[in-house]
Amino acid sequence: MVSKKYTLLAASLCLLASYGFAQVKTGGSYDPSDSSLVPSKRMPQHTEFLNGTYNFPAKPRNQWELGVKYGLAHISGDIPSVFFTAPNFGVHIRKSFGYVFSARLEYVYGEPRGLNWKQTGVNAQSAWATVGYAPGQLIYNNYKTRVQDLSLQGVITLNNIRFHKAKTGMNFYLLAGIGGMIYDARHNAANDATGTIYTAEFGSISGNVYENRKDTRKALKDALDDSYETRAENDKDVLPTLFDDTFRPSFTLGGGIAFKLSNKWNLALEDRWTFVKDDLLDGQRWAEQGDLTRDYDAFHFLSLGLNYNLGKKSVEPLYWLNPLDYAYSEIRNPRLMRLPKPVLPDSDGDGITDQFDQEQTPAGAPVNSHGVALDTDGDGVPDYKDKELVTPTYCQPVDADGVGKCPCPDSTCFDKYMVRQDDCATALGALPSVSFKSGSNNLDADAKAVLATVAARLRNSPQCKVVVVGYCSSSKKEQQLSWDHVNKVITHLVESEGISSDRFVFNYGQEGGDCNTVDLRGATTGEDGPATVAPPHPNLRKK
Structure with a gap:
């Protein structure tokens, strides 16, 4: 009967826990870069990690778990246990020291009961003899033991380390620990109302010759009260006591499964055994049974618990987190990973990587954004070979050097009809200026349109250079801002319009x-200068 009730209870608890598990949504872990989660003693490691000089993030501050539980308790001893809804409960506090190991301090209180449906004879040394039963008299042995156990346990969790899921909503664990137990075992040997022993009651049940456990236990339940007034045999004379109860060192083994309800709450079904080097937890020595079935008793507690995570500015207890989460997230979407600067090959040195270069050109040859040599006038001769960079259409076709044959309008034509290729101020004309908002280094839409016009003129005069002039130098801030403006204009024309930086x-x-x-203007004959200049005050540089 007891076994069936235990099975039914366990099945009900699993069903309830499964319902709770179905409601929880699991997701990613914490942000390893969040400094508020790192205790001060691990801040040096956290700093090295963020600076890229140490590969491993610091262990975050994680929450404590506070739990309460209620369940079934029995003693595995010489007298069979009976199912009874006594106040069997426990409380614990648990702290994780890593993703696998945590420590737990637990207090358990239980009042297991037992009843032997088979008759046994009274031993002259037992507590039954001290209240009036004759040695050898047949009785139905019983007990109720008040058990209190305090233990420190190590808890091992493994299934949170998952390779195909960020988190788990279900947590299996094993535990082992040491502690101390005090107990007080008592017999129901006399009627508390009358003070008489149960000689008549035991005799009437024996006379009816019940042949099965169920009927015998029912008859005993009807005949006996619930006093448990007689203290059972114990070794208090030779063993230490605490609060007038027998004290014994204890060793606990167990396991459980927790179901996550939310990031704060979880439900746990747990089974634990507590072993003591004592045979009197049920008040009965094995030797009195006349056999060698057992030397020591054990306390068993099956419980359903509700656990709550305590702590602010802390992550969940680490046994709920997957330690692989950070590594997988960085592989998938790098945020903190130090990536090397890409080096892309450019065989012909034209500024277009080989991956996108459609033509291998000689060194210094002007090219477009696809690496193809420019042909400004479209005469079929690339600019780096063209001796006449701009040949009007009516002067084409051209020779191998790109020089066309323009018809002279009359016999009076002379050099002034042709623009000198080295007179860039004339070839480019007056170039527009670019304006910035006060203190800003951003190009608005109007400025970009102006630079598009400048770029078109530069393409039509590929032999010409442009002087880009910025103003003001009365302070470091003005000097740097002037440099920023000039650099911004040149960078835009190079990167967005495809004009060569030289x-x-x-x-x-x-x-x-x-x-x-x-201001922008065409360079005069012989005018030259650097295309890039180091910033005068980099710490004031505007991005």
Whole structure:
């Protein structure tokens, strides 16, 4: 009967826990870069990790678990246990020291009961003899024991380390621990109301000759009260006591399964055994039974518990987290990983990587964004071979050097009809200026449109260079802002318009102009300068 009730209870608890498990949504873990989760003693490691000098993130501060439980208790001893809804409960506090191991301090209180449906004879040394039963008299041995156990346990969890899921909503664990137990075993040997022993009651049940356990136990339940007034045999004279109860060191083994209800709550079904080197937990020595069935008794507790996670600025207890989560998330979407700067091959050195380069051109040859040599006038001769970069259409076709044959309008034509290729100021004309908002280094839509016009003129005069002039230098801030403006204009023309960087002369910090304006003009004959200049005050540089 007891076995069936235990089975039914366990099945009901599993069903309830499964319902709770079905409601929880599992997801990712914590953010390893969150400094608020790292205790001060591990902050140096956290700093090294964020700086990329240490591969492993610091262990975060994690929550404590506080749990309460209620369940069934019995003693595995010399007298069969009976099912009884006594106040069998436990409380614990648990702290994780890693993703696998945690420690738990637990207190358990239980009042297991037992009843032998078979008659046994009274031993002259037993407690039954001290209340009036004659040695050898047949009785129905019984007990109720108050058990209190306090133990420190190590708990092992393994199934949170998962390779195909971020978290688990179900947690299997094993536990083992040591502690101390006090107990007080008592017999129901006399009627508490009358003070008489159960000689007549035991005799009437024996006279009816019940042949099965169920009928015998029912008859005993009807005949006996619930007093348990007689203290059972114990070894208090030779063993230490605490609160007038017998004290014994204890060793606990057990296991359980927890079902996650939320990030704060979980439900746990647990089974644990507590062993003591004592045969009197049920008040009965094995030797009195006349056999050698057992030396020591054990306390068993099957429970259903509700656990709550305590702590602020802390992650869940680590046994709920997957230690592989950080590594997998970085592989999938790198955020904290230090990635090497990509080095892409450019065989011909034209600024277009081989992956996208459609033509291998000689060194210095101007190319477009696909690495193809420019042919500004479309005469079929690339610019790096063309001796006449801009040949009007009516002067084509051209020879191998790109020089066309233009018809002279009359016999008076002379050089002034042709623009000198080295007169860039004339070839490009007056170039527009670029304006920035005060203190800003951003190009608005109007500025980009102006630069698109400049780029079109530069493509039509590929032999020309442009001087980019920024103004103001009375302070470090103005000097750096002037440099930022000039650099911004050149960078936009190179990266967005495809103009070669060597066609610009970098000129900043000049006087006589507006601080928020950049002027552009064609370089005069022989005028040259660097295309790039180091920033004067990099710490003031605007991105």
